[in-house]
Amino acid sequence: MNISGYQFQSCFAPYIKMFLHEKRAAGFIYESEEWKLKHFDIFCIEESIKEPCLSRDLVKKWGTLRDGEALVTCSARTSVIRQFALFLVSLGLEAYIPSNFYKAEKTVVHILLDAEIKAFFEAVDSYAPAVSITGFYRLAAEYKVLFRLIYCCGLRISEARKLHWLDMDLRQGTIRILHSKGHKDRLLYMPEDLTELLRTYEKVLYDKYHCLSDWVFPAREPERCLSNCTIDKKFREFWALTPYAEYCDKAPTVHCLRHTFVVKRMNLWMEEGIPLKEMLPFLSRYLGHQSPNETFYYYHQVAEAFRIIRSKDRTGKLMIPEVNTYE
Structure with missing residues (x-):
C-alpha cells in the first residue's frame, strides 16, 4: 500500500485529523507521527474497530513488540498513541493512556571524521544508477547536492528536501527556511563554493x-519532493560503500551530517580562540534551535568534546560536569 497517499478511514479518522491540525498549529511538524497514525488507522480497520474508543486492549495490541522491530521503534509508535489518547481525553472521550514504554539504551551520536566525510562523498559522486533511465540519472545528480547542502549548512532533512527554488537566492547565496520546526523562519548564508x-x-x-x-x-515524479525514506535509504547505501562501514560500531544517519556540522564549527571556533559563549547564540539561530542550550546539547554527546571544551572554553566547564565513576 502507498501510505503517502493514504486517507484516514477508520472510526478514529476525524479525531486523528483534528489531532494533527492541533499539533501543527502548535508548531510541531508531525510528519513521521502522521505516518505512524496512518498505520494505526489501517490497524484499527483490520481489527474491525467500530467505535472511537481507545481501549486498553487496543493500545496494548498496537504497542506489542513486533518480530524484527527495534525497541526504540516500538516505543515511538506507542508514544504517538499516548499523545493521541491525551487529545481524546481532552475532548471528553474515553481513552486508555499508555505509560510504560520499551526503553532503548542511549547511544552516542556518530560524528563523522574528515576521512569519513571524504569517503562518503566519494561514494556519492561515483554513484551510477543500475538502470539506464534519465530520471534515475537526474536523482544521482540531486544526491550529490542534497547531502552537501545538509552537511555544509547543518540543515534538517525536512528543511532540505522541502526547499523550493523560490526559497533560493543564488545571486546573494542565501536560503530561506520557512515554517520549520516550531513554525520558525530563518535566512541562511551559504559558502561561495x-x-x-x-x-x-x-x-x-x-x-x-x-x-x-x-x-x-x-x-522521480517532479511534482513531488524527495521523501525522507528515499533520502535515508540512499544515505545508508552510500555509507555502506565506504571503507569505514565495516568497522563502525554505530552507523551514522543523515541527521549525523547536521550534528557533524555543529561539532566541527564549534571545534573550529575554540581552536581559533573565539569565545564559544559569544558565538553560540548566532549558531543557535542559524540552526533554528530554541536556545543555545539546545545547540550545545549536540556537542555534549561527543566524547571528544570533553577534552576540547575543558582545554579551550570556560562555557563547557560550566555546562558539562565531571562524570562520577559510580553513577
Whole structure:
C-alpha cells in the first residue's frame, strides 16, 4: 500500500485529523507521527474497530513488540498513541493512556571524521544508477547536492528536501527556511563554493534533464519532493560503500551530517580562540534551535568534546560536569 497517499478511514479518522491540525498549529511538524497514525488507522480497520474508543486492549495490541522491530521503534509508535489518547481525553472521550514504554539504551551520536566525510562523498559522486533511465540519472545528480547542502549548512532533512527554488537566492547565496520546526523562519548564508555548485546544479536540471519542478530536489515524479525514506535509504547505501562501514560500531544517519556540522564549527571556533559563549547564540539561530542550550546539547554527546571544551572554553566547564565513576 502507498501510505503517502493514504486517507484516514477508520472510526478514529476525524479525531486523528483534528489531532494533527492541533499539533501543527502548535508548531510541531508531525510528519513521521502522521505516518505512524496512518498505520494505526489501517490497524484499527483490520481489527474491525467500530467505535472511537481507545481501549486498553487496543493500545496494548498496537504497542506489542513486533518480530524484527527495534525497541526504540516500538516505543515511538506507542508514544504517538499516548499523545493521541491525551487529545481524546481532552475532548471528553474515553481513552486508555499508555505509560510504560520499551526503553532503548542511549547511544552516542556518530560524528563523522574528515576521512569519513571524504569517503562518503566519494561514494556519492561515483554513484551510477543500475538502470539506464534519465530520471534515475537526474536523482544521482540531486544526491550529490542534497547531502552537501545538509552537511555544509547543518540543515534538517525536512528543511532540505522541502526547499523550493523560490526559497533560493543564488545571486546573494542565501536560503530561506520557512515554517520549520516550531513554525520558525530563518535566512541562511551559504559558502561561495556551495552557492556555485547550486547554480551549476540548477542549470543541469533545466538544460540536461528538462526538469522544471518548483522543488529544488524533486522526486522521480517532479511534482513531488524527495521523501525522507528515499533520502535515508540512499544515505545508508552510500555509507555502506565506504571503507569505514565495516568497522563502525554505530552507523551514522543523515541527521549525523547536521550534528557533524555543529561539532566541527564549534571545534573550529575554540581552536581559533573565539569565545564559544559569544558565538553560540548566532549558531543557535542559524540552526533554528530554541536556545543555545539546545545547540550545545549536540556537542555534549561527543566524547571528544570533553577534552576540547575543558582545554579551550570556560562555557563547557560550566555546562558539562565531571562524570562520577559510580553513577
